[in-house]
Amino acid sequence: MPLIKTKKTEKYTYAIWKIEENSETLLKLLKPNKYELTLLNKISNQKRKDQSIAAKILLNNILQKKTTIFYNGKVPYCKEISNISITHSDNYAAILLSEKKIGIDLQKEEQKIIMLKNKFLSKEREKNNYSIEDLHFIWTAKEALYKTLNGLTCSIKDNIYIEKKMKKGYFIKNNVKIEYNLESKKINDLYLSIAIKSI
Template sequence: MGLVKIKNVQNGKIGFWKISHDDDLKFAETIFTSYHPNWKNYRNNKRRHQILATRLLAHELCPKNDIKQNKFGKPDLISGTDFISISNDNNYIGLLLSNQSCGIDLQSVNTKILKIAPKFQNKNDFIQNNDIQELTQLWAAKEAMYKVHGIPTILFKEHLTIKQKSSNDFIGFCAHPKLKFQCKINMHSFKNYLLAFTSEIIDH
């Protein structure tokens, strides 16, 4: 399948890729070589394919660039002033390219979310029940928000709160002692997946 779609969004664009046996992995080995340079050391073939497919997707959105990862594992473009965020789930990869710090998260909707909900849901979040769809929205929104800065001391339950404006529009608030900001988060669904991505960051 390969490239599924490139979509223009506020402040940037999003690319989607579906992993396929037809992916040109040989070509992927020669591009964006700073992104997971030790990918061959991964024993899991699916993870290796994900990395190479991510390179192919990045090549579609910003072909003359490369991706490095900072000390926390957050991806950054090597050249230019744009920002990047990456997410994958099963056979799909999402990549957000933006003119400001950004975050994207892709999640399949399933009952596993019920087990981890107590670890990320707080009393101020927009959902206070066990609805699987809404819990997945909350999780994806917090993941996308976390990736804006990607600092490990940001805790989902203690520091991040999500409010809902409409069915597809949310606002996130970060109350970390050393990093306070809010952002708009957009939500889209396709098949059995939810995609959350930030569209505007307001630092305090």
């Protein structure tokens, strides 16, 4: 199990895993219970299934015991810790644990993000000449922030704003405004962003 990165702070713990094992090995590492098997059997895409298994194994390794991830809609949670956030990209999986409201997103670098920028940049921001790196950081920061909203209906393009210096982000809709602290970094060809709800 090649761990690419682990980090533990006062606010959170996260780990990133590069998935090199085959599906059979992943299942043996997870030792899934009946509930986990039921959920996994609903995932038809094998790559997505392997990513899901990897995230579950990461959680077990961080907590050093068998732990089950449950879902409220699409929002993951477990009994052992207040907040968890999960992300996958290609053959990578990552999980973030915290007692605070948090979100994580991981994306492998891809040139096609240039063609997709109109899906997550406001019309005003689309005019800016962003680099590939800038676009990945904005995208992952918005996705990380979105994951803290527990499925709340919103537009990543129009309701989530990221400051130019990538230190702050905001969810703004109607009369609601929520501020977030952001942490972003590049690890090899991976872009990682973490959003932490400000108090």
